[in-house]
Amino acid sequence: MTVKNSATVQTTIAVAAGPPRVRRSPGGGVLLAGLGVLAFSLTFPSTVWGLESFGPWSLVALRSVLAALIAGCALLVGRVPLPARRHWAGLAVVAGGVVVGFPLLTTLALQTSTSSHAAVVVGLLPLTTALLSALRTGSRPPRAFWAAALAGAAVVIVFTVQQSGGKLSAGDLYLFGALLVCAAGYAEGGRLAGVMAGWQVVGWALVLALPLAVAGAAVALPFEPVHLTAHGVVGLVWVAAGSTFLGLYVWYRGMAEIGVPRASQLQLAQPLLTLVWSFLALGERVSAAAPVAAVAVLVCIAVTQRAGSRSAGRTRADAPVET
Numbered sequence: 433m434t435v436k437n438s439a440t441v442q443t444t445i446a447v448a449a450g451p452p453r454v455r456r457s458p459g460g461g462v463l464l465a466g467l468g469v470l471a472f473s474l475t476f477p478s479t480v481w482g483l484e485s486f487g488p489w490s491l492v493a494l495r496s497v498l499a500a501l502i503a504g505c506a507l508l509v510g511r512v513p514l515p516a517r518r519h520w521a522g523l524a525v526v527a528g529g530v531v532v533g534f535p536l537l538t539t540l541a542l543q544t545s546t547s548s549h550a551a552v553v554v555g556l557l558p559l560t561t562a563l564l565s566a567l568r569t570g571s572r573p574p575r576a577f578w579a580a581a582l583a584g585a586a587v588v589i590v591f592t593v594q595q596s597g598g599k600l601s602a603g604d605l606y607l608f609g610a611l612l613v614c615a616a617g618y619a620e621g622g623r624l625a626g627v628m629a630g631w632q633v634v635g636w637a638l639v640l641a642l643p644l645a646v647a648g649a650a651v652a653l654p655f656e657p658v659h660l661t662a663h664g665v666v667g668l669v670w671v672a673a674g675s676t677f678l679g680l681y682v683w684y685r686g687m688a689e690i691g692v693p694r695a696s697q698l699q700l701a702q703p704l705l706t707l708v709w710s711f712l713a714l715g716e717r718v719s720a721a722a723p724v725a726a727v728a729v730l731v732c733i734a735v736t737q738r739a740g741s742r743s744a745g746r747t748r749a750d751a752p753v754e755t
Contacts, residue, residue, distance in 0.1 A: 461689025465698050468683025471674050472554075473705035476547040477713045478670040479539055485664020487656025488539045489648060491671075496531055496638065496645035498672035503635035504642070515628065515636055522620045526637040529617025530680065532644065535671070537610035541603030547710040548592065551703035553607040553614075555588030558696040560615035565692035568619050573693050577736050581693075584700040584732030591725040592703050618696065621680070622687035630685030634677060697736040700729045 482491045515523065541550055559581050565571065624633045687695040704726050710716040 461686045461695070462698065463686070464682045465686025465690065465695040468679050468681075468686060469698050469702050470705065471679030471682070472699070473702045474709055475671055475675040475679075476538070476542065476550050476706050477709045478667040478675065479535075479542050480547055480714055481663040481667030482671060483539070483542065483664075484661050484667070485659055486668065487652060487658075488536075488543060489652035490656045490658065491668065492532075492536045492539050493645050493648035493652055494668060495535060495672045495676060496641055497649055498668070499531075499676035500638040500642040500645060502673060502677050503638040506631065507635045507639065512632055512635070515632075519624060519627070520640075522624050523633070523637050523640055525620040526617045526624070526633060527641040529613040529615075530621065531617075531637050531641040531676065533613035534610045534617065535676070537606045537613070541606035541610070543603070545603040545607070546716055547714055548707050548716050550603075550607060551706045551710075552589060552592045553611045554699065554702045554706065555585060555592050556611050557615055557618075557702075558699040559585040560611055561618045561696040561699075562693040564615050565619040565622065565696070569623060569692070571691070571693065577693065580732045580735035581697055584697065584729055584736070587725055587728045587732065588700055588703050591721060592707075594719070594721065618683075618687070619692055621684050622692035622695065625684040625688035630683075630688055631681040633684050634680040638677070694736060697733055700733055701726075704729060 479491070482495075486494065538550060538553070562573070562581060566573070621633050621637070683695070704722065707716075707722060
């Protein structure tokens with residue numbers, strides 16, 4: 433009996449490297465990741481609002497400072513211990529890609545690009561995230577997964593480019609740079625969310641970036657004019673509390689439960705949601721092709737979820753962490 437009890441304890445530690453509740457149910461993970469996508473879909477319109485009051489560098493710096501303060505308070509209240517030394521490099525990747533790189537590059541792009549045009553980046557993000565995750569973790573999703581992912585990405589790209597009139601703006605280099613750094617941050621954050629709670633991944637990444645954010649705010653605010661408006665304040669609050677903290681919290685937790693590749697495919701719906709918010713909040717025009725594209729994307733998402741579920745039962749190929 434002693435041998436059996438020891439084996440049981442060892443098996444539990446090997447399979448659940450973090451809290452046992454990390455993988456509860458595929459349905460719960462899909463819901464959490466979906467809520468993250470919903471929060472992210474409001475980021476571009478909110479950033480456009482924020483730019484009414486702040487310059488791009490000031491907006492990104494203040495966004496990071498506010499989000500880091502929220503995260504720091506949550507970590508203090510929860511008495512969360514410092515992460516192990518081996519996790520700090522991964523947290524630095526998350527901070528550089530998701531907390532600093534993506535917000536800065538997309539904010540600079542949105543000075544000349546519309547919110548709907550910037551959604552092209554989000555259309556490519558799921559596929560790029562899945563590719564980087566596969567390279568990072570060694571996972572091997574089935575061919576049906578990749579075929580559906582490529583098809584979904586193609587639908588989103590064609591749709592968003594058509595929405596912007598087929599023109600490439602000067603901000604496209606910023607957008608594609610943002611795509612790469614954000615995918616790296618998502619993939620690494622999803623891996624870390626398998627060994628610590630998702631909100632802690634977000635919280636420590638934000639705290640790690642706080643000194644840089646404070647320095648950036650101190651330098652940018654004196655040089656960029658501030659004209660406070662209701663839209664500007666709401667936009668800043670949302671990108672800080674909604675997109676950067678709460679959105680990343682549910683997103684990383686969802687990725688920990690269903691795996692990075694599967695969760696990333698839910699983001700195929702994000703450009704379409706962004707177009708809806710851009711129309712409602714910013715008055716940007718959306719063509720009648722939106723419903724057709726939405727149905728096509730949802731079909732692709734359904735295929736990736738089904739393929740990922742079959743694969744996970746046999747090899748855990750879409751798990752965010754190698755065990």
